[in-house]
Amino acid sequence: MEPLLLMRGIAKQFPGVRALDGVDLDVRPGEVHCLLGQNGAGKSTLIKVLAGAHQPDEGEIVFAGEPVRLAGPTAAMRAGIATIYQELDLVDGLSVAENIFLGHERARFGFTRRAEAERAARELLGRLGHGEIPPRREVGRLPAAGKQVVSMARALSHDARLIVMDEPSAALAHDEVGNLFRIIRELTGAGVAVVYISHRLEEIREIGDRVTVLKDGRAVAGGLPARTTSTEEIVAMMTGRDVEYAFPERPKSGASGASGEGRAEVLRVEGLTLPGAFEDVSLTVRAGEIVGLAGLVGSGRSEILEAVYGARRPARGRVLVDGRPVRPGDTRAAVRRGMGMAPEERKSQALLMNETVAGNVSVAGLSRYASFGWLSRRRELADVHRQIEALDIRPPDPGRPVVTLSGGNQQKVVLARWLLDPAGLRLLILDEPTRGVDVGARAELYAVIRELAGRGIGVLLVSSEVPEVLGLADRVLVVRDGRVVHTGDARGLDESAVLNMIMEGSAL
Ligand SMILES: Nc1ncnc2c1ncn2[C@@H]1O[C@H](COP(=O)(O)OP(=O)(O)OP(=O)(O)O)[C@@H](O)[C@H]1O
Ligand SMILES: [Mg+2]
Structure with missing residues (x-):
């Protein structure tokens, strides 16, 4: 032809x-x-x-x-x-x-x-x-x-x-x-x-x-x-090689076991409501636990994350970090209390496109470096280099403007920002963390997310890919029409069961 x-x-x-x-x-x-x-x-x-x-x-x-x-x-x-x-x-x-x-x-x-x-x-x-x-x-x-x-x-x-x-x-x-x-x-x-x-x-x-x-x-x-x-x-x-694109193993027990027994609650959400988006959402994330939200686009899952992070102001309900309420609708307050977020739309919400990789990666850690004077730049660059290597950001050049990176590499920069300074991080919120990321790099990202959890950070994530939620999370919440319709251990679920719960009652 x-x-x-x-x-x-x-x-x-x-x-x-x-x-x-x-x-x-x-x-x-x-x-x-x-x-x-x-x-x-x-x-x-x-x-x-x-x-x-x-x-x-x-x-x-x-x-x-x-x-x-x-x-x-x-x-x-x-x-x-x-x-x-x-x-x-x-x-x-x-x-x-x-x-x-x-x-x-x-x-x-x-x-x-x-x-x-x-x-x-x-x-x-x-x-x-x-x-x-x-x-x-x-x-x-x-x-x-x-x-x-x-x-x-x-x-x-x-x-x-x-x-x-x-x-x-x-x-x-x-x-x-x-x-x-x-x-x-x-x-x-x-x-x-x-x-x-x-x-x-x-x-x-x-x-x-x-x-x-x-x-x-x-x-x-x-x-x-x-x-x-x-x-x-x-x-x-x-x-050019055989890639293992498996999910990292979950820790056996305690640390981030299914229920995170004995671990303190990092996040508690009580009766959070935003009319038109979601209704009466309650959930918890323990230290070292990865909690995944599964649901359709438009089910309210992203809005829930945004409200937890203070990017939206809920009409009712509370968000508590380490047992203390966080001021609603205030992202600065959320960050001060140890929340980090990688949002869904990196270009408009998460990246300074004309800034360099180093500039973008260190936005979150800025205050930390600011107080060190000239020494800080070297430390900062060393830290940025470490992240570039850990996430395999290509090309590995901290001075390159983000706008010139490929889409998947831009996504890694968004994540690198929060990984740079995990010391103060209590809860990491990830909305579609692997969007646009290739199979090889996905495995690397999964490993990094699991490692952060291993350090006691709580992770709350949304992904449209059900296998990703099931493979990565310890606990899964299914969201449908703005309500949490199921909460359970990820290990007891398979893909078709989750898809059924996601779509049940929807017109599709
Ligand atoms: N405007 C630009 N200036 C400089 N380098 C660029 C520019 N656009 C792309 N590049 C570089 O060219 C290479 C190819 O990038 P490209 O965006 O085509 O990758 P891709 O295959 O689409 O990747 P992805 O799956 O991440 O979207 C990358 O090294 C990227 O950094
Ligand atoms: Mg591309």
């Missing part, structure tokens, strides 16, 4: 990094072509070349039989290539409809045609199974999954022949991923090609036709059949 897209010998050099080193890629009409590779392998860079956001130093691109030069984002869209970026590039202050038609040829509408744009937006959102999202709502007020849908609607609005999706499922829960796949099948059924990037290998098997694996800026395998290539083979190609 004639390929729709041919990329040949694509090279791209950034200062100090050869991000792409002669990559070939061919994509056929109507196929889902998966792009795999570890954090920093060059996946996003390659698709930014396709999107016209980066100019390659070398190589050629043939699209629909014609050599093309994708001089900028508009040129790429005109050619028929739409991109959904890993770090969503929506404008928070604009409405849903405005975002969908931003920079659109059809979009030079003044006020009079706003109704038209909103109607078109509603139609696109409906096609995506999200007719409930109001076209006039400010995008900044949507949850992560909602933003993802808006970004998708924007891609659809261009009638593209190729849609590139950079980790589209990362922000989505189980049921939403099913919806995404339904849309992808519709598109490919109509002959549209999809380039699909994900770190969740089981998705590749479900939705992918062929696979190209990148490693250190080179394609180490091109166009393998997605269904018959084994996970072991793929992982070995990605990493």
